[in-house]
Amino acid sequence: MPFVVGASAIVGSTYNHPVILVQISRRAAIGAAAPLIGFLAACGAGTALGPTPTIPARVSDEWTPIIPATDLAVGRNRFLYAVLDERGRPILDARISLAFVDLADASPTLSTPIEAPFHGYGLGEKGVYIARADFAKAGDWGVEARIERSDGGSRTLRTRFRVKEASATPALGAPAPPSRQALIAVAADPRIVCTATPTCPLHDITIADALDRKRPALFVFSTPAYCTSAVCGPALDVVLAARAKQGDRITFAHLEIFSDGALRTPTKTVEEWGLPSEPWVFLVGSDGRIAEKLEGGITAGELDEALARLA
Incomplete structure (x- = not known):
């Protein structure tokens, strides 16, 4: 099973799907939505990019993995994972474990799986599965998700994502910028x-x-x-x-x-x-x-x- 490009850093869905993040600038939206556009093209969906990328409704027998994080970098990360069912509805009742792999390794090997508990209280359909993940170096990584639903349905999904050398936001352990915002x-x-x-x-x-x-x-x-x-x-x-x-x-x-x-x-x-x-x-x-x-x-x-x- 190959590691395919999943729907990453998605902006403003046309339906309720988990933890969609608001991009702060159109330039950021275009950059973050690039993996999504490639994914939709592979599915035969339109790729025109307006001010806010969307996910078209679709029906298939596939589940769609989503990595909503926009700032994954070398070191420890709060890794967000979500998944849509074959009708594009968020799956909120699953048990999910995640295993990671550095795709640049000569012999890529999956890490030991870790549980990604669901966090959704008070968020409704915007809930998300969260794991703490460490990435040793920048580049292309893969994640294998083993998903077991409460109704017995299950899938194993593989998705690619990018890890940056340094995060855009202040890194863990770094000094907080001493900003002086308006009061x-x-x-x-x-x-x-x-x-x-x-x-x-x-x-x-x-x-x-x-x-x-x-x-x-x-x-x-x-x-x-x-x-x-x-x-x-x-x-x-x-x-x-x-x-x-x-x-x-x-x-x-x-x-x-x-x-x-x-x-x-x-x-x-x-x-x-x-x-x-x-x-x-x-x-x-x-x-x-x-x-x-x-x-x-x-x-x-x-x-x-x-x-x-x-x-």
Whole structure:
């Protein structure tokens, strides 16, 4: 069974499929959607690229693997995996194990399989399977997924994906960029600073000042009013619930993605943090270094576990 190009880093589906991420610029959308376009061409689907790539509805006897992550790099990664059934519907009830292989090896050998539990509480059909994976070098990699559904259906799917030498976003263990984003108290238009309704209470401190406190911090990048993935608002809700439980131990801040209402210009902070998509959540230790980063939809359980490890 060959490792085929799967639907990777997909943007704005025409139907509900898991953890679709919003690309921040059209250039990023074109680059990230390239593997998807090749996949659809192989299936006989149209390949015209508009401002937002979509997946056409199709019916076959095949399941479609999806790797929604946009920033896989050498080192440890939060690997996201999703799969659609033969009618293009997200499979949410499976047990999935993943094995990885470096396709550049002279004799490619699959790694020991690891479980990828489903994370979907509060996300509905946007849930995703998550595993922690280490990649030793950049280049083309493959993943073999063994999928067993609760109704007895099963498949083994193989998919290719690309690992970068370095992530676009701050790497784990790297210093957090000391950005100074706009705050509601001094903003000419508060709706540019926070598009949540009502505006959320996480806009009273800059990232730079939060880092100066020398205590753990959480920074969530999302645009609730303009998100087409349906996970940006829920991500902020999960963060707000976590803040209520954590008290003053951790400093929280919410960052919008765009500096204008036309969704054309990313903020300076988004550029400083190198975001290729949204939403993102970054956890920063009291030493000012990135301790964890979560792309796409998050659940309360996953975030609570990450915050418990944060010091």
